Amino acid sequence: MAGVIEMTARRRSQSPLLTRLRDRSPELVDALVGGAVAAALGLASLAVLVLLLWISSPYPDSGPGGAMHVAAALWLLAHGAELVRTDTLSGVPTPVGVPPLLLLALPVWLLHRAARDTTDGGPGDGDAGFVEEAGAVEVVPGPPPVSARTAWTGVVLGYVAVASLAALYAAGGPLRPSWVWAGVCVPLVAVVAAGTGVWSAYGRPGGPLRPLLGVLPAWVRPLVVGRDGRPGVATRAVAAGLAVLLGGGALLVAVSLVGHGATAQGALLRLTEGWSGRAAVLLLCAALLPNAAVWGAAYALGPGFALGAGHVVSPLSSAPAPFLPPFPLLAAVPGAGEGRLVHWVAGVVPMAAGVVVGRVVAQGAAAGESGGTRPGGGRGAVWSPWRTARAAGLAAVLCAAVLTGLAALSGGPLGVAVLARFGPVWWQVGAAALAWMVLVAVPTALGVRAWRCRTPGADGAAMGRQRERRPEGDAHQNGRPRKRSRLGRGGSGRTEATGTGGGLRSGGSRNPKGAGAAAGGASTSGRGTAQRTSDPRPEEPYAPFAPHVPIAPHVSFGQDDLYGHRGQDDAEFEPYDFLPADPSPESYGFRPSPGDAAPGRDGP
Incomplete structure (x- = not known):
């Protein structure tokens, strides 16, 4: 036996890590391609728009290369990254940090779609097929969806890779991106938007959100996300309150623009000449409309917004604004001086938002009362007053937090010195929103809850008396x-x-x-x-x-x-x-x- 030579060579098995990487490599490549395509489509959309405006301009300042540099810079600015302008009269670089919020909708939507389609394996790939052989129909199941972690990682990495190339290209133009802001804002947008896309592809389950909500107290979690993965009572109340606040702010801006229509028209005519330049100004105003809605909401809440350092516009008083170029949206700013009664009417907006938040919370607190029962709950499933007040307070805190973020994102610098601050002060807006929501939403929620619990009591008693008399019966x-x-x-x-x-x-x-x-x-x-x-x-x-x-x-x-x-x-x-x-x-x-x-x- 000592002379026996083993002629069969045994192949060593691959490690589980290599096998897993080999199996997931096609999925990861698809995710990378999806993220890169989403970034390329966003860049291409802005590039086409800027090139059309450059072609139609009667006095172009640079060639097509300069227009492409501006398009890449605007794409980064849409993510919240601050830009630096180098070609100034004084030679000192000035920051440009007011991002048009409407331009942010395109990258977010593209990232969401890319992550969702990548997780599904492409449109139609995850559906079951039918094979007919010899008169028999056999159901062939489709391929399983891509792993959530793989799809999310690939889309984010592909998007950030293209964004890095765009930042390097924009650095050679007149508007250079700030590397710190670009390194923070662009990956943050990609992570959040791609995460929502993967979550949507898996049917919006509540499981992935539980680790994120683990840091919250136990009584807060069901109010934010329900057991079935749907938004909780507090989340729905926050969405309704924000809709009223932002809609009211936009309404205030629209009413003011109509009242100062002649001033806005004169600003548009003096700012530029020719239809191409005026079209560009109108497109810029449309991109800044969400910013104007946030500024209007801040004005209605009380703190107002700043048109330069030390120049605050609020319902109580408006400081005289510094010398600014004529711009149509600035025509909606109230004149300098003490606030009048017509300015104080803006307080109706946060009051209406608080009433809506309290009503939504009360509907969740007494969902089985005064309007039938809901699946899985009866007329007895009514929250206590203390729990209703806590839910309304939580909705007020979340609403103030979201509005604080929007206020911080909607403003920024447009230069140095006096132009260093434009827009609302985020912490003042958050404090005012919290005060309004707590003072209005909590009493409204308690009052509506008490009314919904009282009304069906009398109806139920009358119904019970009818049921008691019914078995006895009458002759007629x-x-x-x-x-x-x-x-x-x-x-x-x-x-x-x-x-x-x-x-x-x-x-x-x-x-x-x-x-x-x-x-x-x-x-x-x-x-x-x-x-x-x-x-x-x-x-x-x-x-x-x-x-x-x-x-x-x-x-x-x-x-x-x-x-x-x-x-x-x-x-x-x-x-x-x-x-x-x-x-x-x-x-x-x-x-x-x-x-x-x-x-x-x-x-x-």
């Missing part, structure tokens, strides 16, 4: 006769009816429908009530589950009851109603024997 329901079926002794059916047009009792006289009845009975006149014949036996308890043997088939034309069912309490139509109820035996040609019982009677 809505002016119609009520018929009951009972089973007497001996198993024979016994029916009785009271109401207009005659009554029916086995063993008694029956009133026919109409004048001149064939058989005997009490006659009726007009719409009078038929006379009831007395029953020699006492009333027996009603047995609702007793077998019922109808004398003749009938069809019910009654109305629905309280629960939507049709009962036998209303008037019924019997096709054999023209026959007498207790026909005389002589009319049929025979005479019963003395021992026979009459039809419908229990005995002689």
